[in-house]
Amino acid sequence: MHFMTALRAAWRTRNSLLCVGLDPDPTRFPAHLHGQPDAIFRFCSAIVDATADLVCCFKPQIAYFAAQRAEDQLEALIAHIHARHPDTPVILDAKRGDIGSTAGQYAVEAFERFGADAITVNPYMGRDSVEPYLDYADKGVILLCRTSNPGGSDLQFLDVGGGERLFERVARLVADEWNASGNCSLVVGATFPAEIARVRELVGDMPLLVPGIGAQGGDIAATVQAGRSADGSGLMINSSRAILYAGADHDFAAAARRAALDTRDAINRHR
Numbered sequence: 001m002h003f004m005t006a007l008r009a010a011w012r013t014r015n016s017l018l019c020v021g022l023d024p025d026p027t028r029f030p031a032h033l034h035g036q037p038d039a040i041f042r043f044c045s046a047i048v049d050a051t052a053d054l055v056c057c058f059k060p061q062i063a064y065f066a067a068q069r070a071e072d073q074l075e076a077l078i079a080h081i082h083a084r085h086p087d088t089p090v091i092l093d094a095k096r097g098d099i100g101s102t103a104g105q106y107a108v109e110a111f112e113r114f115g116a117d118a119i120t121v122n123p124y125m126g127r128d129s130v131e132p133y134l135d136y137a138d139k140g141v142i143l144l145c146r147t148s149n150p151g152g153s154d155l156q157f158l159d160v161g162g163g164e165r166l167f168e169r170v171a172r173l174v175a176d177e178w179n180a181s182g183n184c185s186l187v188v189g190a191t192f193p194a195e196i197a198r199v200r201e202l203v204g205d206m207p208l209l210v211p212g213i214g215a216q217g218g219d220i221a222a223t224v225q226a227g228r229s230a231d232g233s234g235l236m237i238n239s240s241r242a243i244l245y246a247g248a249d250h251d252f253a254a255a256a257r258r259a260a261l262d263t264r265d266a267i268n269r270h271r
């Protein structure tokens, strides 16, 4: 199924704009998982099973798996989500960006090896570096636009002519030229609601991936009010650490569920 079709269905049937980010840090796992060879899979799959009915998508971050030599557990985790929660799309957060021939390999890795439904991509090497992902017309291509980190302003705020800032150019380029298959989305940080509103103005109802609530302190009300589309959806609002590490004991998955429920409801109050 097309990523956007699955996402829209999940927004509707789950009544949720929440994306749970899977950023597994073994030093923060509950004690009973320490030293277990498949601890990352066990931790993440427990969170997934406890929260799947509350989310519109999951977003595993590849660095947390690669750093622990655990790509096999990432493969198993995405296969687990597809098998147990087939209506929940998976975004592989990899923020790739390279020349076309290498990007082609990254696209195969994300979509064919890992079976992701969408990938985050850095657009700053230009169209030919993004095309190999766009060629998978039913997969989501989620391009960095206005990132949540403070240093995002260093480059993304540069005036590229006539008062237009670089992140605005990215938004316009993606909406007007790169989105021919309707499979593009943009990353805009929850820490910058004014820019979320600006991007929404530029891209119509294109879905936005919005990280930065929870651990990074972004304001949920301001994020939703700035970013919702005309029908009150249009957002994948990511929270990782605040949900994953809500509990630190045997009941960590139940604690994550409570945190996810609270976050989903807080988002829905402002739609």
Ligand SMILES: O=C(O)c1cc(=O)[nH]c(=O)n1[C@@H]1O[C@H](COP(=O)(O)O)[C@@H](O)[C@H]1O
Pocket (backbone or CB within 6 Å): 021, 023, 061, 093, 095, 120, 146, 147, 148, 149, 187, 188, 189, 211, 212, 213, 214, 215, 216, 238, 239, 240, 241, 242
């Ligand atoms: O592409 C992303 O997901 C992303 C973009 C961005 O601008 N800021 C950002 O925090 N992220 C990711 O979103 C997640 C945020 O995690 P928490 O701060 O723990 O909720 C991490 O996996 C980041 O890599």
